[in-house]
Amino acid sequence: MTKKYVLFWLLPIVLLIALYPIVTDNFLVRENIFLMLSYIVFASSMNIIMGYTGYVSFGHIVFYGIGSYVGILLINNLHVHFVIAVLCAALVAGVIALLIGEAVLRLRGAIFAIATIGINEAVKSLVANVDSLGGAVGIFMDFSVYDSYGGPDKALWIAYYAMVILTVLTILVSYFVRNSKLGLGLLAIREDEDTALVVGINTKRFKSIAYFLSAIFPAMAGTIFAFKSGNIVPDDAFHIVKSVEMIFINVFGGLGTVSGPVLGAIIYEKLKDYLLTNPTLKDLHLAVSGVTLLLIVIFAPSGIVGWFRERFKVVRGVLE
Amino acid sequence: MEALLAAIITGLLLGMVYGLAAVGLNLIFGVLKIINLSHGAFIALGMFGAYYLFQYFGLIPFVSVIPVFVVILIIGILLYFIAIRRVMGRQELSTLLITYSISLIIVGLGTFFFTTNPRSIDIPWESIRIFSVYIPATRIVALFLAIICTFLLYLFLYKTWIGKAVRAVSMNRVAAEYMGVNSHVILATSFGIGIGIAAIAGVVIASIFPFTILSGGVYELKSFVICVLGGLGNPFGAIAGGLILGLVESVLSLKIPVGIVPFIEFILLVLMLLVKPEGIFGRR
Numbered sequence: 001m002t003k004k005y006v007l008f009w010l011l012p013i014v015l016l017i018a019l020y021p022i023v024t025d026n027f028l029v030r031e032n033i034f035l036m037l038s039y040i041v042f043a044s045s046m047n048i049i050m051g052y053t054g055y056v057s058f059g060h061i062v063f064y065g066i067g068s069y070v071g072i073l074l075i076n077n078l079h080v081h082f083v084i085a086v087l088c089a090a091l092v093a094g095v096i097a098l099l100i101g102e103a104v105l106r107l108r109g110a111i112f113a114i115a116t117i118g119i120n121e122a123v124k125s126l127v128a129n130v131d132s133l134g135g136a137v138g139i140f141m142d143f144s145v146y147d148s149y150g151g152p153d154k155a156l157w158i159a160y161y162a163m164v165i166l167t168v169l170t171i172l173v174s175y176f177v178r179n180s181k182l183g184l185g186l187l188a189i190r191e192d193e194d195t196a197l198v199v200g201i202n203t204k205r206f207k208s209i210a211y212f213l214s215a216i217f218p219a220m221a222g223t224i225f226a227f228k229s230g231n232i233v234p235d236d237a238f239h240i241v242k243s244v245e246m247i248f249i250n251v252f253g254g255l256g257t258v259s260g261p262v263l264g265a266i267i268y269e270k271l272k273d274y275l276l277t278n279p280t281l282k283d284l285h286l287a288v289s290g291v292t293l294l295l296i297v298i299f300a301p302s303g304i305v306g307w308f309r310e311r312f313k314v315v316r317g318v319l320e
Numbered sequence: 321m322e323a324l325l326a327a328i329i330t331g332l333l334l335g336m337v338y339g340l341a342a343v344g345l346n347l348i349f350g351v352l353k354i355i356n357l358s359h360g361a362f363i364a365l366g367m368f369g370a371y372y373l374f375q376y377f378g379l380i381p382f383v384s385v386i387p388v389f390v391v392i393l394i395i396g397i398l399l400y401f402i403a404i405r406r407v408m409g410r411q412e413l414s415t416l417l418i419t420y421s422i423s424l425i426i427v428g429l430g431t432f433f434f435t436t437n438p439r440s441i442d443i444p445w446e447s448i449r450i451f452s453v454y455i456p457a458t459r460i461v462a463l464f465l466a467i468i469c470t471f472l473l474y475l476f477l478y479k480t481w482i483g484k485a486v487r488a489v490s491m492n493r494v495a496a497e498y499m500g501v502n503s504h505v506i507l508a509t510s511f512g513i514g515i516g517i518a519a520i521a522g523v524v525i526a527s528i529f530p531f532t533i534l535s536g537g538v539y540e541l542k543s544f545v546i547c548v549l550g551g552l553g554n555p556f557g558a559i560a561g562g563l564i565l566g567l568v569e570s571v572l573s574l575k576i577p578v579g580i581v582p583f584i585e586f587i588l589l590v591l592m593l594l595v596k597p598e599g600i601f602g603r604r
Binding site for chain 1: 412424
């Protein structure tokens with residue numbers, strides 16, 4: 001087995017980016033980096049189920065939505081501390097993922113993708129129609145909640161630090177899953193599930209664990225988002241386009257690699273920022289991202305990291 | 321009783337139109353074995369085709385189905401050879417993303433050119449009385465149009481040589497190739513017809529409901545439910561699935577809040593996939 005160096009450069013880069021707004025104390029930069037880090041969390045967790053295991057969870061954003069709702073209800077209505085709310089959101093989403101996974105992980109390929117879309121839409125319309133969950137208008141956080149965190153300004157920084165920690169955690173889990181027996185099993189399932197089963201991999205349990213792990217991080221990010229923005233609307237929390245963003249980042253960076261989703265997320269945030277602020281392109285940003293996605297899928301299906309790995313054998317130990 | 325009768329009639333009318341929207345999706349899944357995530361975008365294109373033909377040429381939607389279908393058919397064949405052909409046989413992810421990117425491009429250009437303001441086509445026709453229920457005439461015509469399209473598709477698939485080839489490719493592509501079928505041409509035609517029917521459904525829907533460029537998404541999601549109900553890959557199962565969904569939708573909204581109906585629909589989708597993935601009428 002070759003030595004793995006990927007964490008030695010990947011973590012420092014992420015930490016340097018994360019430190020930048022702290023050092024410069026610039027809140028505009030902080031907002032951008034916050035988004036970038038959340039993309040890393042989304043994409044890396046999606047990578048565990050989609051990249052390693054080969055299950056395209058098209059409605060994966062459902063766990064983000066569940067996390068946001070659990071978080072905001074705990075913080076706002078029950079006055080639970082933010083950190084505990086984040087952990088509770090992870091727990092709830094994890095249990096739901098295990099339950100849903102028990103059923104839908106039996107489906108394969110495109111059918112699985114449709115089923116996950118269905119689950120997301122079902123949960124969305126349920127949440128939008130339950131009055132105690134705020135209905136279609138969503139929930140607004142009571143501003144006095146922030147007092148116990150030292151005011152709204154302080155709370156924004158707390159959310160930022162939480163996101164940094166979550167990002168590092170996600171990358172570590174993604175790395176250790178990839179380099180463990182679990183990861184090998186998942187890769188085997190991705191290549192050929194029936195063969196994996198025959199050679200003695202407990203495919204059912206492996207898939208459940210992968211689904212569980214990929215569900216808890218978006219849920220925690222959901223609570224952090226809800227805490228930061230102070231409101232939550234079902235149409236935003238369960239927006240299928242966010243799932244597609246997660247998939248896009250993975251394909252762009254390199255599906256099934258540890259560094260792919262991270263690099264993909266960093267570039268994607270910059271790209272999106274550029275598209276949305278560029279005066280000539282801003283109205284066309286959907287069409288431009290469509291064309292980009294089309295070109296990547298056709299010409300570079302293994303993404304940036306995959307492209308380098310295929311051409312330069314030397315970098316394989318580093319880029320992984 | 322009156323209300324129930326009205327609900328059943330509207331349910332069947334709408335169900336037929338929903339079914340038509342889903343037929344194309346199922347045809348594409350059956351033949352190409354891909355889930356077409358750009359289906360909703362083509363439904364929306366059909367709506368706008370009908371709108372502009374009505375605005376500038378005064379063509380009523382039931383006439384404009386023909387030019388709209390032909391244009392979308394050609395677009396579909398081109399799209400197959402430009403993009404989809406390159407990812408055929410790759411993992412689901414590639415085909416899902418290719419069709420999704422087509423949808424992004426259409427919706428993106430659509431929002432740029434048409435904006436997202438709601439439009440509607442007003443046809444000043446009277447309502448027709450059936451038993452004791454008044455139904456707008458446009459809906460009746462929409463019903464007949466949907467039936468005619470389905471019948472034409474049946475004739476195409478079962479009575480023409482190309483239709484036979486389409487069915488052959490959907491059963492076994494390699495074997496069809498051995499029999500001298502150029503499978504790429506057949507796949508391209510099937511994709512074109514599939515999205516063409518989606519566009520026809522769009523035209524029909526535009527004559528009943530107001531719409532925006534984003535409206536297609538709703539019908540695309542409905543189409544998923546319908547296809548799963550009627551059996552994935554079976555075009556005519558989609559009609560049955562559509563009728564069921566239409567009935568369920570309009571009868572349920574008598575008793576429970578309208579907002580909760582999608583929840584029931586999608587739960588139905590997931591349960592069907594788990595319990596009976598071959599559809600209500602399918603055999604294992």
